[in-house]
Amino acid sequence: MRKSIFAGRTDSSCFSRGIPTDRSLDSDDRATPESGGSAMTLGTLYGIGIGPGDPDLITVKGVQLLSRCRHVVVPKASESADSVALRIVKKHLNPLTEIHEVVFPMITKRDELMARWGASAAYVESILSRGEDACFPTLGDTFLYSTYIYLVRALRDTLPEARIVTIPGVTAFSAVAAVTEFAVGEGKQSVTIVPTADDLTSVRDALRRNGTVVIMKIGKRLEAVLDLLEERQAIETAVFASHIGMPDEHVETDLRKLRGRGEQIGYLSIILANMGTECLE
Incomplete structure (x- = not known):
């Protein structure tokens, strides 16, 4: 009905x-x-x-x-x-x-x-x-x-x-962290969660900070986000996952392999990036 x-x-x-x-x-x-x-x-x-x-x-x-x-x-x-x-x-x-x-x-x-x-x-x-x-x-x-x-x-x-x-429920980025053994936050390390807008200003600003950046809602903007990670020299240590926990789950620790695949795997995707900081003070 x-x-x-x-x-x-x-x-x-x-x-x-x-x-x-x-x-x-x-x-x-x-x-x-x-x-x-x-x-x-x-x-x-x-x-x-x-x-x-x-x-x-x-x-x-x-x-x-x-x-x-x-x-x-x-x-x-x-x-x-x-x-x-x-x-x-x-x-x-x-x-x-x-x-x-x-x-x-x-x-x-x-x-x-x-x-x-x-x-x-x-x-x-x-x-x-x-x-x-x-x-x-x-x-x-x-x-x-x-x-x-x-x-x-x-x-x-x-x-x-x-x-x-x-x-409450388990967040997608928590599940990604568990699968990739990525420490989202430790000690006094800051954590920034940012959705991906079309102009990428918020993502660019977040990647200028220390600590961990959780990039959500990437979608078709994956290629541009990868460019920003390269620019900030953070692509080597970042991790990516889409459809985490679903049958078509895709997890990648070498983000350069994602080039040209944004339309295929960008939906329901997350990137965790470590922008560096002294976290054990």
Whole structure:
């Protein structure tokens, strides 16, 4: 069943056949008419960081919530695209869970983005207003360059009394560091996290500092980022990874081998660069 910007997989009778009610998701007692509370209480939104791509890197708490939540709302980049988040969490979901796909397009026009965020928040609000809980899985950590950030802000505007519980997740750069044995920060070493914009000014500025630079959201700009690393003489010690934890994971410690391959492997990619510092003082 499709609803505006959502595609849902629903079964109205599923909760008589095995999925726990929302009251079992946490230990908080909710108000009921019998207990003297309001006739209708809002459901809870659970934002769950699901890590970079390996389903087994989701926290125990995240898995427990995903397996028991009656509604799972997953983001995707376009109406025709598959949801990466859904692919990651699918093994942990109850087969009877209602799945709703919401489009968070990769566009830069703020008015269009705000309209999309508002529509997404309104849809989630419609679930919570029925007293039902919803889980929103998001790649990496919930509050690091995440679609969940925009959903929470929009929901707080329209439903400020909403109960929102956030479960952190493993960041992609932590996973890259683990695979490559790259020390992100030690001693008094500074760490700079920077997304890659088209003009590369922020990346260029970050590479002028000491410490570790985490370069994210590289995409088609990979070739230009490699040029900056060469310029700063940091390419020898930098590491690269794309789709970390996914079947098409690519890890590279010789970044010069990446030349000319930006269109192929630039998406969901990260570079860790050590710009040098005395870190053990």
